Every structure is written in C-alpha cells, then in structure tokens.
Amino acid sequence: MSVNLTERTSAEGLEAYIRGRRLAASDSLAARDVLVQIFNRERDQDSFIVPAVAEPLLVWIISGTAAVEERIPGGEWETSHVAKGDFFLTSSAEPYEMRWKVSGADAFEVMHIYLGIPLLEKAVREVLGGSGAVRLREVSGGRDEVLSLLLEQVRAELTNRNAVSALFLQGLAQCMAVHLAREYLDSSADDIAHRNALPAFKLRRVLSTMEANLASPFSLGTLAEEAGMSEY
16 A cells, blocks of 8 residues: 555545545534534445544544554554444544444444634643643543533534534534543644644635635635635
8 A cells, every 4th residue: 555644634525535424514514613524434444544634533433333443554553442432532643544344233423523723722721821732642442421421412413403503513612622631631742733734614614615606716815815824
C-alpha cells in the first residue's frame, strides 16, 4: 500500500475514505463549532489510511461489536475490542491505518463528532487558564459514562426529532469540550490549533454557499468571507 504521510482532509471529506451508509448528519444546521455524522459501517473493513483532519475526532459506538485494529503506517497493529458505548478520540496530526471486523448480528453503527478548535481552546482556558493550547491524548476503545450521556443526547436529537435544534447541539458541544479539557489533556501532545487545515464548520459554510449559488459566477472573495479568511 502506498501511503502519503502528509495526507490531510476535512471532517466532511473523511466520509469518502471509509465505506458505509450515512444515516444522519448535522450538515444543514447553522451550528458553529460542531459537526455530527452517524454511519452504518461495513461489517468487514479492509485496511485503509485515515487522513488527519483539523479537529479532534470523537467516534462513539452506537451499536454492534467489533475488533478494530489501528497502526501507524508500517507499524504493528493494535487491537481494540469495542461494543456499544465505547469511543475513540483521535487528535493525531498524522494519517494512520485502520481496519475492523464486526462480530454478532447487530449493525455496526457509529457517530462521528468534530468539535471546533475555538470551542476547545475556550474550554481549555477555562479549565487550566493560560493560552488554551489544545493538547489531547489519544483514546482507542475507551469508555466514559459522562461522555456517553452527552453523546446519547446528540444521537437522540439528530435521529428522534423532526426539527433538530442547532442551539441544543451547540450546548452539548460546549459540555463535551469542557469534559475533554478536564479529563483528556496531554501536555506532551502537539497543539491542535497549529494545524494547516480548514475546520469543519467553516468548510460547511463554504460548501453551503457554493450549493446555493450554483447559477451565479464563481466568487473566491465570497467564499473566503464565509470561511473567515483572506482570498489571498
């Protein structure tokens, strides 16, 4: 397998790298600093490269059991046996390799949560003070009852209501950011804010603007304004 160790993608672009069916998402909501996606994943996933993204990625197992294997490209495989309620927290700036095999009859459904860097920085400043550098440790197949309670509320909001509240999701995102800042900081990790990638909520605004103006002339300035960036 040819591996590009500098490969990057957006939170929304990551979907193209992993097989499965998307069941729900917060893409259409005007919620800042949070992107949520729910997937039904393949039962037997061959090895693939997961590109790095701008924000930390939380993956929560909604249903099913599986043996999930991860490794740095070329390294030794590390296996996590996961079930409903387990989670992964990935904040590495480098791509990594992953594969899994589902056991049992239940569908393997997972929820992806991306929290914006500004929100995480604010949470870290509140918890620790200082610059708010976001340095999170990696978790594979962990279990956290507080986090699960919050994630279940996110899942229920996306799947059980006709009108999903962006404000409600933002409130839950704030709670999760504070919890991560309290429980999962790692002073030896890299500061996530220094990465050269476009955060998910900014990318979502850009894509929505493009879709809404397909019949209009292309305007780099307009898209840059939506992303809060200079067109130069």
